[in-house]
Amino acid sequence: MRADLLLIGFGHVGRRFARLIDEQRETLRAVFDLECRVIGIATRNHGHAISDQGGLDAIVAAALIESGGSLSQLAGAGNQRVARHAPMDLAVFSACLERLASSDAALKVVVETTTLNIDDGRPAIDHVERALTAGCHVVTANKGPVAFAYRRLARMAAEANVRFLFEGAVMDGIPVFNLVRETLPAVSILGFRGVVNSTTNHILSALEEGEEFAPALARMQAAGIAEADPSLDVDGWDAAAKAAALANVLLGADVTPHDVDRTGVGLDTSARAHAAVARGNRLRLVASARRGERPIVRPIELPPEDLLYGLRGVANAIVFETDLLGRVAITQLDGSLTLTAYALLSDLVAIRRDRRAPVEARPGRNP
Amino acid sequence: MRADLLLIGFGHVGRRFARLIDEQRETLRAVFDLECRVIGIATRNHGHAISDQGGLDAIVAAALIESGGSLSQLAGAGNQRVARHAPMDLAVFSACLERLASSDAALKVVVETTTLNIDDGRPAIDHVERALTAGCHVVTANKGPVAFAYRRLARMAAEANVRFLFEGAVMDGIPVFNLVRETLPAVSILGFRGVVNSTTNHILSALEEGEEFAPALARMQAAGIAEADPSLDVDGWDAAAKAAALANVLLGADVTPHDVDRTGVGLDTSARAHAAVARGNRLRLVASARRGERPIVRPIELPPEDLLYGLRGVANAIVFETDLLGRVAITQLDGSLTLTAYALLSDLVAIRRDRRAPVEARPGRNP
Numbered sequence: 001m002r003a004d005l006l007l008i009g010f011g012h013v014g015r016r017f018a019r020l021i022d023e024q025r026e027t028l029r030a031v032f033d034l035e036c037r038v039i040g041i042a043t044r045n046h047g048h049a050i051s052d053q054g055g056l057d058a059i060v061a062a063a064l065i066e067s068g069g070s071l072s073q074l075a076g077a078g079n080q081r082v083a084r085h086a087p088m089d090l091a092v093f094s095a096c097l098e099r100l101a102s103s104d105a106a107l108k109v110v111v112e113t114t115t116l117n118i119d120d121g122r123p124a125i126d127h128v129e130r131a132l133t134a135g136c137h138v139v140t141a142n143k144g145p146v147a148f149a150y151r152r153l154a155r156m157a158a159e160a161n162v163r164f165l166f167e168g169a170v171m172d173g174i175p176v177f178n179l180v181r182e183t184l185p186a187v188s189i190l191g192f193r194g195v196v197n198s199t200t201n202h203i204l205s206a207l208e209e210g211e212e213f214a215p216a217l218a219r220m221q222a223a224g225i226a227e228a229d230p231s232l233d234v235d236g237w238d239a240a241a242k243a244a245a246l247a248n249v250l251l252g253a254d255v256t257p258h259d260v261d262r263t264g265v266g267l268d269t270s271a272r273a274h275a276a277v278a279r280g281n282r283l284r285l286v287a288s289a290r291r292g293e294r295p296i297v298r299p300i301e302l303p304p305e306d307l308l309y310g311l312r313g314v315a316n317a318i319v320f321e322t323d324l325l326g327r328v329a330i331t332q333l334d335g336s337l338t339l340t341a342y343a344l345l346s347d348l349v350a351i352r353r354d355r356r357a358p359v360e361a362r363p364g365r366n367p
Numbered sequence: 368m369r370a371d372l373l374l375i376g377f378g379h380v381g382r383r384f385a386r387l388i389d390e391q392r393e394t395l396r397a398v399f400d401l402e403c404r405v406i407g408i409a410t411r412n413h414g415h416a417i418s419d420q421g422g423l424d425a426i427v428a429a430a431l432i433e434s435g436g437s438l439s440q441l442a443g444a445g446n447q448r449v450a451r452h453a454p455m456d457l458a459v460f461s462a463c464l465e466r467l468a469s470s471d472a473a474l475k476v477v478v479e480t481t482t483l484n485i486d487d488g489r490p491a492i493d494h495v496e497r498a499l500t501a502g503c504h505v506v507t508a509n510k511g512p513v514a515f516a517y518r519r520l521a522r523m524a525a526e527a528n529v530r531f532l533f534e535g536a537v538m539d540g541i542p543v544f545n546l547v548r549e550t551l552p553a554v555s556i557l558g559f560r561g562v563v564n565s566t567t568n569h570i571l572s573a574l575e576e577g578e579e580f581a582p583a584l585a586r587m588q589a590a591g592i593a594e595a596d597p598s599l600d601v602d603g604w605d606a607a608a609k610a611a612a613l614a615n616v617l618l619g620a621d622v623t624p625h626d627v628d629r630t631g632v633g634l635d636t637s638a639r640a641h642a643a644v645a646r647g648n649r650l651r652l653v654a655s656a657r658r659g660e661r662p663i664v665r666p667i668e669l670p671p672e673d674l675l676y677g678l679r680g681v682a683n684a685i686v687f688e689t690d691l692l693g694r695v696a697i698t699q700l701d702g703s704l705t706l707t708a709y710a711l712l713s714d715l716v717a718i719r720r721d722r723r724a725p726v727e728a729r730p731g732r733n734p
Binding site: 024027028031032173174175178179182183184185186187304305306307309310312317319324325326327328329330331332333334335336338339342345346349 | 387391394395398399540541542545546549550551552553554671672673674676677679684686691692693694695696697698699700701702703705706709712713716
């Protein structure tokens with residue numbers, strides 16, 4: 001079965017995804033009867049390309065961009081029609097989407113990997129809305145749509161009989177949403193608590209080892225662990241977006257990251273981290289929520305008995321509280337770009353499987 | 368869709384399962400379009416019952432047995448034909464199976480909950496073999512079949528186009544086999560290490576707190592945590608059966624529990640446990656294997672950084688080493704009979720889903 005893909009955003013994650021589906025081509029075909037073809041790529045800074053027929057060479061496209069080129073240079077490559085250098089706006093997006101929607105592929109999928117806009121989740125939400133309305137499936141690694149507009153988008157997807165999947169929004173490719181949906185039938189999630197942001201994890205470890213906040217953050221920025229503008233991480237926005245996404249999907253909430261009771265890590269955190277260590281404990285930025293309650297993100301002092309205590313650096317974990325199984329935890333111990341790209345691949349396979357299992361798409365006790 | 372069930376074994380797990388599917392009846396119907404009917408129950412010590420038509424009242428049957436009665440007392444209950452008081456042997460099993468195989472239900476499922484025979488996995492393996500050959504699905508909480516004969520039984524199931532599922536064999540209802548099969552498509556498991564036996568976990572915690580081995584074990588036996596014959600747990604056989612099951616299913620091995628390099632906990636463990644604590648570490652009974660290597664079960668000293676370090680009592684965990692996602696861990700933090708019964712329910716739902724997804728039954732990179 002052929003899946004035609006439109007890649008919206010082609011940064012590190014989008015390019016790693018393009019390479020991953022190429023690396024896994026044989027497995028996808030043999031095990032899942034799934035053949036992926038990239039028919040369009042739209043970027044904000046490197047133009048966009050749409051193929052008239054056949055697929056684009058996404059590997060060549062990735063190499064072009066990494067060598068400082070533009071997608072316009074794909075022009076010579078056979079049957080590929082390449083559009084303007086113009087950055088992606090909604091008009092460009094719509095033109096690309098039209099091409100996907102008119103494809104004769106059994107599966108038409110928009111792969112959304114633009115970056116999070118913590119103000120309102122746009123334009124990613126617009127991309128998802130338009131894709132669903134056009135009858136295309138959506139898989140995204142962007143937290144915005146599920147954190148700001150899950151309920152509306154899920155309803156639109158159900159009405160259009162397509163899927164809106166977002167495994168990469170929390171803990172990269174480690175199954176979180178898929179874990180609950182596919183392996184915990186009839187289980188109700190009552191609440192969760194987790195460590196879901198790696199940058200603050202790194203910073204808190206540094207503070208524990210005696211560094212002060214400002215130099216620790218500067219070192220993380222120099223090492224590429226923290227962003228030039230680190231507020232998304234240190235102010236707890238990234239964790240809040242993940243908490244909102246988890247609460248919306250698993251706890252039936254209808255909140256945005258701005259509804260989360262949010263405290264980040266900052267200049268005053270050093271003293272708390274040192275005091276925690278002195279008591280044999282550790283400070284971690286914990287995201288949590290319970291059904292019917294406002295999600296919370298804040299630094300919490302954890303004893304060694306706590307599963308979240310041992311998490312350092314890229315290690316993340318979520319402990320789910322359930323009705324039938326008590327507490328169940330899933331832990332990510334390593335991190336890499338491959339994990340985020342894998343989240344998109346696993347969603348793609350879920351869509352492929354779904355074609356034969358329409359009953360599972362029904363709104364149930366679990367999403 | 369109706370599933371007719373034949374319950375083989377009706378001890379604590381079997382009875383909890385019967386009640387769980389009754390408690391979850393509405394969810395199973397509404398979310399999964401699945402209606403379960405128990406058409407036979409066979410036990411070793413309490414006789415067996417087969418219904419001529421309609422279903423048995425498994426709730427009444429459970430109460431009967433718990434009040435010291437026999438399944439023969441179900442006789443008066445409507446259209447139920449109750450057979451001899453005779454304990455289950457293969458002849459009785461076959462008569463029950465014949466009734467199931469001749470049912471007009473869309474799904475015919477043998478639910479096997481007999482206890483583990485660590486010598487050779489029989490008669491559970493015989494039950495599974497005959498059920499598969501008769502064209503019935505099998506779900507089991509007994510480790511024997513998957514630990515001793517996975518490859519053969521999986522082949523028989525594939526040939527008969529039915530499923531052989533055993534989520535309850537390791538970590539109760541916490542998804543382990545389902546986790547890999549349903550949420551990690553295209554991922555290869557390279558190895559695993561885990562704490563999978565609760566009794567030894569309890570004992571090691573007691574040793575750390577200064578108890579000696581013999582009194583600690585006696586206390587566990589008095590509290591019902593350890594069996595009267597504790598050798599299955601303390602000699603590492605239970606963990607070895609789980610290691611063999613995991614290696615057979617996830618690593619492509621073809622071993623039995625007797626092939627596992629096995630060291631249990633015993634009189635000499637106290638000193639090692641104390642020494643570990645003195646170094647700030649903990650001793651845990653760790654089951655592990657890597658692709659192509661012999662599985663190992665032995666007490667290992669773990670530092671606080673190790674995810675397995677913090678596990679006490681019923682808490683179990685497995686860390687999977689994978690090709691695409693690095694290390695991923697799943698942790699069970701609580702335990703109860705409901706968790707084991709839930710494993711059977713989740714396998715039942717997997718079979719229901721499978722009816723619409725035959726492609727997933729293909730032998731793939733993951734089981």
